[in-house]
Amino acid sequence: MENARALWEKYKAGLCSEEERILLENWFHHLETNHQADFSEDDLIQLKDEMWGKIVKKAPDKKLVTFWLRAAAAASILIACSTAGYFVFHRQQQPTQQVVKNDIAPGRNQATLTLANGQKIVLTKGLEGKLAVQNSTIISAKQNAIIYDANKSENQFSYNTLTTARGEQLPCPLVLSDGTKVWLNTASSITFPTAFKGNARIVKITGEALFEVKHNARQPFKVQTVKQTIEDIGTIFDVNAYSDESATRTTLVEGRVKVNNLTLIPGQQTDGKNIKTVNTEIVTAWKNGNFHFEGDNIQSVMRQLSRWYNIDVIYQGPVTNEVFFADISRDRNISAALKILQNTKDVHFKIEGRRVIIIE
Amino acid sequence: MVYNNFTDQELAVLLKEGNHDAFLEIYVRYYSLLYIFAYKKLNCREETKDVIQEVFIALWTCHEHFSLTTSLSAYLYSAVRNRSMNVFSRKKMEDKYLQSLQGFLSQYEAGADYQIREKDIALTIEKGIADLPCKMREIFELSRKEHLTYKEIAQSLDISEHTVSTQVKRALKVLRVKLGMLILACFV
Known part of the structure; x- marks a missing residue:
């Protein structure tokens, strides 16, 4: 042990020769104190986010x-x-003084689905069963969701639009053909293909929507608004694109998204130019x-x-x-x-x- | 801008220019491999975390003066090694490390070549991929398809390394003109 201790002390004191340094580096290269470094995917992803959080604090953009x-x-x-x-x-x-003589009731859980041929279907709470077929995609209402079930071998698709008027909100989430879930706030719309073909999944929205995207690196999911294009990298995010708001704001709840050239981490919001930290529960309160x-x-x-x-x-x-x-x-x-x-x-x-x- | 198709060399250039997205991409590409590598040496999650964080913080803090003399992976490897060695020296050197070092020294042959070379480092990093959970490994390998070494390409295509190297050089020439920036394969 004496040789080792002496060499180590020399290294600590910065007195090693080139040859001794190389020797120590070689030892380190082959040193294994733990052969079993089997981390699970969750472990590593958690580590990634945790370490990155600490890194950006000291190494900010x-x-x-x-x-x-x-x-x-x-x-x-x-x-x-x-x-x-x-x-x-x-x-x-x-x-307090009496505010009202007449009152105004809250909005309703209702939305309108417009099919490719212009046919309109009113969606209400508790709806069950098959609603329509578009190409070979079956649209049905079940278990509190509107589901698009696409036939994978079919190459045809068309565009549908789901709209909520002022005073309406989507009663249950919309599940697109790739499994992505969408919640639609009041006075909003989403236009989407009945099946996703090609190398990107692109939808367009107005108003406000919350997305829970099924990640697929080979076919990125993109949300287009008048002012922003949001690209998902595996994620839950809210897009507020109301035309009467001064800016379109995208807020990331979970995962990662890119807006224009900006990458958000969870808890961040961007208007397309700047990034700020927000409480995501406030932003998504409408969903609850x-x-x-x-x-x-x-x-x-x-x-x-x-x-x-x-x-x-x-x-x-x-x-x-x-x-x-x-x-x-x-x-x-x-x-x-x-x-x-x-x-x-x-x-x-x-x-x-x-x-x-x-x-x- | 999507950076996951960029080579390490390109990312290094962007990093020097202060591109934070390139920095993030380098992190995403290497954090898991470096973590597993350091963990095997340090055998302590917290210390390993500190080492990896310090390496990346330093990488960004000094990005303006950043220049690659070797490959990015070799650079990160040495950074992790130096900081791990610092961890050893900060603490009282544990007996098990000294024993291991003593064992190493007893096999020492004067005059033998102990230099750790690029290819050893590349091998270590590649070996680390095998330690990744199955799905992550797949993604990792896919994302790095374009950064294979000549040797690997040669092996998988069953052609000579020389052929690969000539073909890649020809392709790079074209790319260089297209992109107007220097592109080199990682482990040349």
Whole structure:
């Protein structure tokens, strides 16, 4: 052992000759303290994400650094606002005035499927059985899903479109012919082939949709919107492409996606230019039947309410700059949502028919 | 931009230019092999994780000064080795390591060639692929189809290494003109 110890001490002290260094490297090359390094796929994938998380913290993409500084500034403002909101909320525990005389019911679980020949099928909750056949793809409703079952040997396909109007949302997920699941929010649409042929799976959406993609490296899945193309690399992600929002935002819940040239990791959102970290539960709250506002301004809040309750929004007088933090069920009448907003912030509402008027 | 079709050499060039996606691709390509390699030496998950993270953080921190004198895999291999050796020296050198080293030294022959060469490293890395779980191995092999060594291509096609090398060089010439950048196979 003495030779070994002496050589090792020499190496530690940086006093090895070239020959001794080569000798040690050779020893290391053949050293095996554990022959069984059988890691499972899950093990390695978890390691990959875990280590990458630590690596990017210390080795960030410089292009994004300036953005992060701005995001941090914005976050501190948000925290300040939410603290202020908390005090306002607690100060205003007095009985509130009646918001409504007439009320507006929430949206419905309903959507319309348009087949290649223009035929329309209304999809409602609890629908069961075969709905239609497109080429040799069978469309059926079962176990709370609309399923496209494609015949693999068939090369023909056509395009179908699934649409939700304002005040509607897809009652159950749509399962495309490759097994990919899609949830559609209110006032949205997805156009997709009845079977995926060729070297890419391409769908187009408007509004907002959540995807759970069946990964296939040989036939990448791509979502096209007016402003973005999202390429999946094995994944759950949300795409918000409402035309009345200032930007199209893609949020990654799980896996990996590419938007334009940007690769997202879980918990990140991009408008196609910058990347920020978000709470994905907030972004996907709609899928679970909730509105979740987290620092949204009144316009953002009302845009979301207007789609679901199918209302027009009118601002009377100056528009408040306050931001809102609230969790509201989409199952309730609009008055319930408005009451909560009115309780938390200095803002008042009036309902006239399908119009909501905001008075500061 | 999809980087998984890029050769190691191309990724190295992009990395030097500060391309973070290329950095990610290098990570995705090598993390599992390097992890398994280091784990066999260190036999501790946490220490192995630290070593791999440090190697990649250093790779990015110094990317501007990054230049490959050998292949990317050989570079990463030495980086992992040096940091693993540091782990040994940070701790009190364990007896089992000293025993192993002593055993190695007792077989030592003066004048023999102990230099670890590129091909040894390549072999080690390739051997690591065999340790990957079945499905990952398949994907790994598929994704690296385009980065096979001349020797491997020669073996699988049953032709001489020289033929492969000439054909690849001819193909590279064409690519070089097309892409306007230097492309070399990994383990030339």
